[in-house]
Amino acid sequence: MRVVLGLLLLLLGLCGSGAQGEGGGLDEVGAVEESSEQTTKQTTPDIWAEVRALRDMVVELKVELRNMEARVKDSESQVNELKTELILTKVKVELLQRENSVQATQLISLETRLTATESKTSDLEKQNADLQTRLSTSESELLVSKSRIDQLERENEVQATQLISLGTRLTATESKTSDLEKQNAALQTRLSTSESELLVTKSRIDQLERESEVQATQLISLETRLTATESKTSDLEKQNADLQTRLSTSESELLVTKSRIDQLERENAVQATQLISLGTRLTATESKTSDLEKQNADLQTRLSTSESELLVTKSRIDQLERESEDLQTRLSISESELLVSKSRIDQLERENAEKPKVVFYTALTNSGQVGPYNADITLKYSKVFTNIGNAYNPATGFFTAPATGVYYLQFTVFGHNTNAMGLQVYKNNQSIMHNGDLQQDGGSEYLTNSLVLKLIAGDKIHLVLPSGYSLFDNAGHHSTFSGALLFPM
Known part of the structure; x- marks a missing residue:
């Protein structure tokens, strides 16, 4: 149970960290965070509600016993x-x-x-x-x-x-x-x-x-x-x-x-x-x-x-x-339900303990402008803030799924004084998403998107900067890449 709560807190922290950008990109990050929280709430069983209900039932039984x-x-x-x-x-x-x-x-x-x-x-x-x-x-x-x-x-x-x-x-x-x-x-x-x-x-x-x-x-x-x-x-x-x-x-x-x-x-x-x-x-x-x-x-x-x-x-x-x-019958039923609940809680705790824990959050670089290049290049996010499970490799820029399951991935790119910014998402060397933006005035702009993918153990995800496109990042961590395992399968 503590592991699940810790995981939720880390997800909230990661999503919160992605909201530290500037100007117009904050609204998009907040929307992605809300989507992440709703998905997490829908997929995680409400164990605490059952425990509180059992506790209230035991308190009522104690009050009835005192009255008797x-x-x-x-x-x-x-x-x-x-x-x-x-x-x-x-x-x-x-x-x-x-x-x-x-x-x-x-x-x-x-x-x-x-x-x-x-x-x-x-x-x-x-x-x-x-x-x-x-x-x-x-x-x-x-x-x-x-x-x-x-x-x-x-x-x-x-x-x-x-x-x-x-x-x-x-x-x-x-x-x-x-x-x-x-x-x-x-x-x-x-x-x-x-x-x-x-x-x-x-x-x-x-x-x-x-x-x-x-x-x-x-x-x-x-x-x-x-x-x-x-x-x-x-x-x-x-x-x-x-x-x-x-x-x-x-x-x-x-x-x-x-x-x-x-x-x-x-x-x-x-x-x-x-x-x-x-x-x-x-x-x-x-x-x-x-x-x-x-x-x-x-x-x-x-x-x-x-x-x-x-x-x-x-x-x-x-x-x-x-x-x-009647009270004895109700108490027996409550004890049986409590035993079933304890069994379910123990089972959930064992399942949570057995689940692999995968969370990472990275930023691109401190060097400022990246690109444009004449060819597509793999982006290597070198600033690693969180890497639970060590599924992300900052040396190659690849995220490797350690277990089969459903994963949540998110990226944010920042363009500054450039005409074209964007990137492509690759799964096992196959492009599955392209996001880009062309600017005529050469100003600054953020772009954020997210994916929910079913990955098989060993599948690899990496981000690619297309030729002619550029990004910007410095100590402010404007361009980021993050992800987490929602649940194994």
């Missing part, structure tokens, strides 16, 4: 965000498990307190049996205590109403717990399809469901026991009604009964306090259940969002994979 890497990094960041949300989901599930454990503890405590209440009810039954035997002799003062017993009955009815309300609230709590179980099951199903890592979370949720079912069974048992307690209380009310008729004759032991009634009032107050505490705790449980419902709703919303983002991410990853495959 940026998109892959964005996908990785989205996947990391999904993993973070999954970890947060695990933490929230653990919090729900701990809260369920606390609720189980509270239910156990409630069961213990209900057992104590049943025990106290049994004691009351025994005490009532004792009172029945003792009231057989205390019916006289029972009328006075009837109003007090009515009041106690009303309080028992209020307590029964509270117990019924408590049972209703417990039933609502069980319903909400069942709904939570269903929601947890639904969340478990959806989470199992989003990530394989949620299998452990699924087993924990199953455990929570079993615990919730046990708690539901315990609540049903508690409700049954509360119903039994209400039935026993109703029986006690009937027994108290019977005792009221008999207390009309039991005034003697009424004082003892009053003290026992006071004790029952205190116990009822304690039970009322306990019921209030139980109601408070149930309210707190309902609040926690509501919070769990909100958290489950938030989890469901976030899970839906995560699933949507996961679908988008999967779609984006598929698109990136398709784009990567």
Whole structure:
């Protein structure tokens, strides 16, 4: 490639040197130079244009690869965000498990307190049996205590109403717990399809469901026991009604009964306090259940969002994979084209290296006027400025083609104070061109012409001054002869 560029620069330099003449000959030399440049451009392949196109293609591929890497990094960041949300989901599930454990503890405590209440009810039954035997002799003062017993009955009815309300609230709590179980099951199903890592979370949720079912069974048992307690209380009310008729004759032991009634009032107050505490705790449980419902709703919303983002991410990853495959295909094609281009460049460089390099540029003499003579003479251009390939012999004036190919030849003659100037071009001692000019006033004039010849190796070219013609040349290099190999054949 450097050799070809050097050759072009030398041709331009040679053509430029031929333009250093005077006056009217400059226009003709410029025209010949333009013709030479156009011929050179038409015969030399535009290798650099192909190299620049390949370089631009490689740059575009690099830019596309950078964009693809940026998109892959964005996908990785989205996947990391999904993993973070999954970890947060695990933490929230653990919090729900701990809260369920606390609720189980509270239910156990409630069961213990209900057992104590049943025990106290049994004691009351025994005490009532004792009172029945003792009231057989205390019916006289029972009328006075009837109003007090009515009041106690009303309080028992209020307590029964509270117990019924408590049972209703417990039933609502069980319903909400069942709904939570269903929601947890639904969340478990959806989470199992989003990530394989949620299998452990699924087993924990199953455990929570079993615990919730046990708690539901315990609540049903508690409700049954509360119903039994209400039935026993109703029986006690009937027994108290019977005792009221008999207390009309039991005034003697009424004082003892009053003290026992006071004790029952205190116990009822304690039970009322306990019921209030139980109601408070149930309210707190309902609040926690509501919070769990909100958290489950938030989890469901976030899970839906995560699933949507996961679908988008999967779609984006598929698109990136398709784009990567397209880029890889284009890169393979570009690499193949680059290899072909490199092969062509190497071939062209080898061909340029193997081509013979022939360029010469000469001027005639420094002696001034040459001719006229009585016979034709061979012009020997003795001032050699360029002679690459040594194809021109200044001693004989002959140019010998070293290789078969197409050659470009050019000559310029200058006439000064002469009537006739000109020359003939010979190929292998055969005239192939005659150029001349007759001047009546004997002034000065330039004449330039060029040839493109196909020469066989060994063909000879020389210039001849015809008889009666003259030329002029001095240190200004007015009369020149030059040539170059355009391309071998």
